[in-house]
Amino acid sequence: MSTDLTLDLDAEAIALDESDPLRSLRDAFVGSETPLVYFDGNSLGRPPRATADRLSSFVTDQWGGRLIRGWDEAWMDLPFVIGDRIGALALGAAAGQTVIGDSTTVLLYKLLRAALDAQTAADPARVEIVVGRDDFPTDRYLVEGIAAERGARVVWVDVDPTRGVDADLLRAAVGPRTAVVLLSHVSYRSGFLADGATLTAVAHDAGALVLWDLCHSAGSVPVTLDAWGADLAVGCTYKYLNGGPGSPAFAYVAARHQATLVQPVQGWMGAADVFAMGPEYHPAEGMRRFLSGTPPVLGMIAMQDTLDLIARTGIGAIREKSLQLTGFALRVADGILDPLGVRVASPRAEAERGGHILLSHPAMRAVTARLWREDVIPDYRDPAGLRIGLSPLSTSFAETLAGMRAVAEAVRAEA
Amino acid sequence: MSTDLTLDLDAEAIALDESDPLRSLRDAFVGSETPLVYFDGNSLGRPPRATADRLSSFVTDQWGGRLIRGWDEAWMDLPFVIGDRIGALALGAAAGQTVIGDSTTVLLYKLLRAALDAQTAADPARVEIVVGRDDFPTDRYLVEGIAAERGARVVWVDVDPTRGVDADLLRAAVGPRTAVVLLSHVSYRSGFLADGATLTAVAHDAGALVLWDLCHSAGSVPVTLDAWGADLAVGCTYKYLNGGPGSPAFAYVAARHQATLVQPVQGWMGAADVFAMGPEYHPAEGMRRFLSGTPPVLGMIAMQDTLDLIARTGIGAIREKSLQLTGFALRVADGILDPLGVRVASPRAEAERGGHILLSHPAMRAVTARLWREDVIPDYRDPAGLRIGLSPLSTSFAETLAGMRAVAEAVRAEA
Numbered sequence: 001m002s003t004d005l006t007l008d009l010d011a012e013a014i015a016l017d018e019s020d021p022l023r024s025l026r027d028a029f030v031g032s033e034t035p036l037v038y039f040d041g042n043s044l045g046r047p048p049r050a051t052a053d054r055l056s057s058f059v060t061d062q063w064g065g066r067l068i069r070g071w072d073e074a075w076m077d078l079p080f081v082i083g084d085r086i087g088a089l090a091l092g093a094a095a096g097q098t099v100i101g102d103s104t105t106v107l108l109y110k111l112l113r114a115a116l117d118a119q120t121a122a123d124p125a126r127v128e129i130v131v132g133r134d135d136f137p138t139d140r141y142l143v144e145g146i147a148a149e150r151g152a153r154v155v156w157v158d159v160d161p162t163r164g165v166d167a168d169l170l171r172a173a174v175g176p177r178t179a180v181v182l183l184s185h186v187s188y189r190s191g192f193l194a195d196g197a198t199l200t201a202v203a204h205d206a207g208a209l210v211l212w213d214l215c216h217s218a219g220s221v222p223v224t225l226d227a228w229g230a231d232l233a234v235g236c237t238y239k240y241l242n243g244g245p246g247s248p249a250f251a252y253v254a255a256r257h258q259a260t261l262v263q264p265v266q267g268w269m270g271a272a273d274v275f276a277m278g279p280e281y282h283p284a285e286g287m288r289r290f291l292s293g294t295p296p297v298l299g300m301i302a303m304q305d306t307l308d309l310i311a312r313t314g315i316g317a318i319r320e321k322s323l324q325l326t327g328f329a330l331r332v333a334d335g336i337l338d339p340l341g342v343r344v345a346s347p348r349a350e351a352e353r354g355g356h357i358l359l360s361h362p363a364m365r366a367v368t369a370r371l372w373r374e375d376v377i378p379d380y381r382d383p384a385g386l387r388i389g390l391s392p393l394s395t396s397f398a399e400t401l402a403g404m405r406a407v408a409e410a411v412r413a414e415a
Numbered sequence: 416m417s418t419d420l421t422l423d424l425d426a427e428a429i430a431l432d433e434s435d436p437l438r439s440l441r442d443a444f445v446g447s448e449t450p451l452v453y454f455d456g457n458s459l460g461r462p463p464r465a466t467a468d469r470l471s472s473f474v475t476d477q478w479g480g481r482l483i484r485g486w487d488e489a490w491m492d493l494p495f496v497i498g499d500r501i502g503a504l505a506l507g508a509a510a511g512q513t514v515i516g517d518s519t520t521v522l523l524y525k526l527l528r529a530a531l532d533a534q535t536a537a538d539p540a541r542v543e544i545v546v547g548r549d550d551f552p553t554d555r556y557l558v559e560g561i562a563a564e565r566g567a568r569v570v571w572v573d574v575d576p577t578r579g580v581d582a583d584l585l586r587a588a589v590g591p592r593t594a595v596v597l598l599s600h601v602s603y604r605s606g607f608l609a610d611g612a613t614l615t616a617v618a619h620d621a622g623a624l625v626l627w628d629l630c631h632s633a634g635s636v637p638v639t640l641d642a643w644g645a646d647l648a649v650g651c652t653y654k655y656l657n658g659g660p661g662s663p664a665f666a667y668v669a670a671r672h673q674a675t676l677v678q679p680v681q682g683w684m685g686a687a688d689v690f691a692m693g694p695e696y697h698p699a700e701g702m703r704r705f706l707s708g709t710p711p712v713l714g715m716i717a718m719q720d721t722l723d724l725i726a727r728t729g730i731g732a733i734r735e736k737s738l739q740l741t742g743f744a745l746r747v748a749d750g751i752l753d754p755l756g757v758r759v760a761s762p763r764a765e766a767e768r769g770g771h772i773l774l775s776h777p778a779m780r781a782v783t784a785r786l787w788r789e790d791v792i793p794d795y796r797d798p799a800g801l802r803i804g805l806s807p808l809s810t811s812f813a814e815t816l817a818g819m820r821a822v823a824e825a826v827r828a829e830a
Contacts, residue, residue, distance in 0.1 A: 030479030040483040047479045052471035059467040059717070063659055064445030067792055068455040075660055103708025105682030106521055133694075137683040138708065141696035145681035238709070244478055245490055245712035266560035267520030268552040277797060279548075281556035293518025293553065294653070297660035299714045302474070377482055382692060 005335050009401055016328060016397040022313055022321050029242075029394040037403035039378035041391025042216060042356045045242035048305035058301050070297075076274075079295045080287060082304065086241070086250050089310045091214070091233070092224030097252050099287040100237070100300050101269075104215060104249040105138045107234045110263035110290060111251060112146055112180060115209045115232060118261055119179035120152070126179040126207070130155045132165045136188045139213055143182060152179065162345045163352070164192035167202055174206035181208050185223060186216035186354030189381050191326075191346040193221060193354045200228040209257075215239060218250075219306070220322050220355035220392055222315045225252055232257070240355065240391060243303035248296045251287075258286055267292035309393055318392045322355050325390035328397055329357055332404040340411045345385060356389040359407070366414040367407065376406040420750050424816055431743060431812040437728055437736050444657075444809040452818035454793035456806025457631060457771045460657030463720035473716050485712075491689075494710045495702060497719065501656070501665050504725045506629070506648070507639030512667050514702040515652070515715050516684075519630060519664040520553045522649045525678035525705060526666060527561055527595060530624045530647060533676055534594035535567070541594040541622070545570045547580045551603045554628055558597060567594065577760045578767070579607035582617055589621035596623050600638060601631035601769030604796050606741075606761040608636060608769045615643040624672075630654060633665070634721070635737050635770035635807055637730045640667055647672070655770065655806060658718035663711045666702075673701055682707035724808055733807045737770050740805035743812055744772055747819040755826045760800060771804040774822070781829040782822065791821040 017023055026032045029046040038046060062070055079100040086100075087093030101107065112129070119126045131143045133156040147154045157165050157173045164187035174181060181203045186193050196212065203210040212233040217223055219240025225233055233252035237243035253261060262283055268274055269291040272282040283289035310318065326346075333344050337359060345360040347353055361367065361384060368380035379387050386407065390400060432438055441447045444461040453461060477485055494515040501515075502508030516522065527544070534541045546558045548571040562569045572580050572588045579602035589596060596618040601608050611627070618625040627648040632638055634655030640648055648667035652658035668676060677698055683689055684706040687697040698704035725733065748759050752774065760775040762768050776782065776799060783795035794802050801822065805815060 030475055031482070036482075038482060044478075044483045044486075046482065047474050052474040055474060056467035056471040059462050059470060059659070060445055063459075064462045067446070067451075067453060067461065068459045068794060069787065069792065070660060071459075102517065102521060103682070103711070105684070105708030106517060106680055109680045109682075109707070137686065137692045137696075140694070141681040141683065141686060144696055145679055149679055236709075243713075244474070245485060246709045247713055248711065249708070264560055264564055265521055265524045266556040267518070267524075268556065269520070271552065271556060277552045279555070281552075281559055292524070293520030293664070294651075294661045296518070296663065296711060296714055298658075298662055298717065299711055300661075302713065372484065377484065379483065 009332060009335060012328065013397040013401040016324060020321060020397070021317060022393060025309060025313070025393050026396055028309065032394065035375065037376040037399050037406065038395070039376070039388045039390070039403055041394055042239050042387070042389030043379055044245055045239055045306070045391055046394045047242060047244065047302065048309065050305045051302045054305060055301055075295065075297045078297055078300055079291065082300050083250055083287070085307050086218070087252065089307060090218050090223060090315055091252060092222065092226055093252055094226055096286060097255055098250055099290060100248050100250050101291050101295055102248060104234055104236050105142065107249050107251045108139065108142050108213070109146070110265055111211055111232045111234060111253070112142060112182065114261040114263040115180045115211060116146065116150060116152060119209060125177055127152045128155050128177045128179055130157060130173045130178055130181040132157045132159055132184065134159050134161060134164070134187065134189065135184050136213065136215070139182055139184070162190050163347060164190060164194055167195060167198045170199055170202045174203055174208055176207065178206050178208040180211055182211045182213065184213045184216065186221060188216055189385060190358050191354040191356045193352050196223065196228040196230065200230050204229065216354055219310065220318060222319050230254060237303045241303050242306040243299070247303060248299045251290055253287060253290060263290055265292040269293060269295065306393070321392040322390065323350055323353065325392060325395060325397065325400060326353055326355070326357055329388055329390060329400055329404060332401060333359060336404065336408045337411065340408060340415065342411055355392070356387055359386040359388060360384050361411055363411060363414040367410040370410045370414060371406055374406060376403050424747060424750065427743065428812040428816040431739060435736060435812070436732060437808060438811070440724060440728070440808050441811055443724065447809065450790065452791040452814050452821065453810070454791070454803045454805070454818055456809055457654050457802070457804030458794055459653055459660055460655055460721070460806055461809045462657060462659065462717065463724065465720045466717045469720060470716055490710065490712045493712055493715055494706065497715050498665055498702070500722050501633070502667065504722060505633050505638060505730055506667060507637065507641055508667055509641055511701060512670055513665055514705060515663050515665050516706050516710055517664060519649055519651050520557065522664050522666045523554065523557050523628070524561070525680055526626055526647045526649060526668070527557060527597065529676040529678040530595045530626060531561065531565060531567055534624060540592055542567045543570050543592045543594055545572060545588045545593055545596040547572045547574055547599065549574050549576060549579070549602065549604065550599050551628065551630065554597055554599070577605050578762060579605060579609055582610060582613045585614055585617045589618055589623050591622065593621050593623040595626055597626045597628065599628045599631065601636060603631055604800060605773050606769040606771045608767050611638065611643040611645065615645050619644065631769055634725065635733060637734050645669060652718045656718045657721040658714070662718055663714045666705055668702060668705060678705055680707040684708055684710065721808070736807040737805065738765055738768065740807060740810060740812065740815060741768050741770070741772055744803055744805060744815055744819060747816060748774060751819065751823045752826065755823060755830065757826055770807070771802055774801040774803060775799050776826055776830070778826060778829040782825040785825040785829060786821055789821060791818050
């Protein structure tokens with residue numbers, strides 16, 4: 001590469017960091033003072049520094065101090081309080097439609113079952129579940145399993161691996177037999193950002209319900225579920241919401257569906273009167289019916305620090321920085337990785353770009369291993385994909401440039 | 416009450432505390448220095464003092480320091496490592512049969528579905544699920560829901576409310592149509608301790624599988640699943656294992672069933688090769704197939720402090736203290752509560768006594784509210800039941816006496 005290009009990229013990174021209104025927030029995260037480059041905040045977000053204290057004081061003051069009284073005083077409502085907060089700050093969801101509980105997989109199972117069963121009951125011809133063939137494994141495996149147990153049929157949507165399910169592909173897949181469509185808002189590999197409003201409308205035009213998987217968008221890309229007219233959504237809190245490894249997921253059910261959808265994992269927390277402990281299960285009104293077991297309170301504590309940060313900045317500013325980060329990463333890739341045979345396997349248009357980009361090269365598995373040894377942490381996805389996740393609150397442009405340069409060195413060494 | 420009795424009880428509490436080999440462990444728990452009486456460790460255990468630090472250093476060193484590398488280095492195995500530890504220390508389960516994940520409700524759903532589907536597939540006549548009519552709501556609601564969705568039939572076992580399902584009742588309920596029996600080892604209301612070996616044999620004699628609910632026994636009553644020949648078990652970690660509010664549950668599947676049982680919530684963590692992310696779901700070998708989503712790592716951290724304590728003391732010593740605590744509580748009840756019309760609604764025989772006792776009186780709802788205002792914390796269960804939970808690691812005999820005296824005062828005030 002030319003010295004000019006190197007100097008230009010350095011100057012650009014410095015200028016972008018200097019003009020970044022979110023710049024100081026990076027210091028709020030554990031490890032931001034180290035030279036480690038973290039390109040995996042889209043898989044496990046860094047902890048805010050405040051989180052260690054928040055958790056230890058929760059243990060001492062809340063759990064230890066309030067003991068079982070904590071349930072009455074605060075924790076019973078926590079799944080709804082934090083759910084509503086995520087809804088308001090990141091999902092465009094009015095209150096009373098979002099709840100925290102279970103894992104993404106379990107929530108997807110419950111909502112998919114609820115939606116399929118309701119659709120098939122209303123119209124026995126509606127027995128098809130539409131899902132992308134390139135979607136995250138859990139989504140595909142769940143659909144496969146549910147179809148087998150309910151006698152439904154899976155309609156697989158084949159996609160260009162550098163993109164995801166778009167309106168044309170969806171239009172060709174849905175019809176009078178479609179019960180539910182499971183869609184990824186941001187594709188876990190390519191980073192393709194789907195058009196939420198348009199795809200929801202396409203599904204609705206065919207009489208189908210839509211379940212959105214928001215795992216790779218919540219907290220980095222604005223989601224406007226109410227405005228889309230979305231039916232259902234599930235997403236993850238340990239990526240851009242920095243809830244910690246395995247923190248519980250969230251579920252959204254549009255208010256108009258809450259009285260009719262019933263999920264199959266009937267536990268005490270979903271019952272109409274939790275402490276009556278009556279003889280029969282009657283599902284609660286509202287979002288509580290989508291809960292099953294005791295809410296994972298300890299797992300909900302950490303994410304509140306990142307929600308505080310989102311409340312300060314607004315999701316719009318986060319999206320702006322995200323686009324600047326991915327835009328800069330694409331320019332660096334074009335400048336120093338393209339000459340080495342590395343291809344960008346993500347959409348370039350801003351409207352189709354999520355919070356991470358995928359770089360493709362036959363040596364990427366070895367490149368990833370080498371980078372990890374050098375404290376540059378992206379992740380690898382078959383086949384031959386290096387994912388560069390750029391978490392807007394905790395990633396700087398200088399860090400991005402340093403990491404991309406390390407990728408170039410590693411490709412040179414391993415190719 | 417006579418002054419003699421008062422002096423006798425004081426002397427007995429002092430003597431019991433002095434000779435208690437676990438006495439010093441009480442100091443290991445947050446709040447043990449306060450006058451608060453905690454009778455609800457069977458609902459939410461107190462946090463060990465070490466837990467606040469364990470969690471905050473997990474955030475900083477593990478999550479913050481290792482970031483996504485933590486999955487490869489430790490967290491992927493954590494559900495099995497901690498599961499095996501619970502298995503060895505508290506469940507009498509050899510390694511490779513216990514795993515942590517999801518809530519009790521979700522794990523019960525998955526195992527009950529797996530067992531019912533396998534039994535019905537092997538013998539289409541086996542379509543009955545046997546469960547106690549007085550069991551914990553989640554157990555009953557789940558069975559009701561699964562029966563409805565799978566076309567199975569519920570056989571309800573009626574029990575004396577001061578006891579639980581025993582061998583005679585079970586023998587009368589099972590037969591050639593029984594697929595699965597769901598049994599509580601310790602009843603959540605009465606504290607009745609079931610005979611695990613005998614009830615397992617009764618179910619097996621009828622060709623049924625047994626799923627044990629260990630929520631109210633794990634960590635206070637020795638469980639010997641392998642010796643019983645048990646098939647399946649699920650239990651809770653936030654009661655006697657002090658995992659924190661809503662900490663994830665554990666599941667046990669006997670080695671001989673692991674290759675044949677398949678649970679319905681097919682997610683990426685249960686797949687044979689998690690990171691291959693291949694086109695089709697193939698369940699993993701061993702216990703991993705009973706997982707669905709990303710393991711709730713943050714929720715598994717706290718319980719390790721109590722496992723350390725159990726490793727030091729042994730479950731046998733814990734059970735001995737538990738029997739002494741409940742025995743003492745029964746003597747105090749006979750001495751100072753029986754004259755006030757309060758009835759013991761729990762078994763008295765040691766072989767049938769779990770870690771808590773139930774006291775019955777028409778005024779118990781108001782009594783509970785009054786006690787809470789005075790920092791004496793039992794819980795109330797309909798109808799008219801006051802549960803006195805006596806967590807062996809964190810409860811003293813003096814605390815027990817003080818709390819029982821407060822119950823007497825409250826009954827006098829409210830009756």
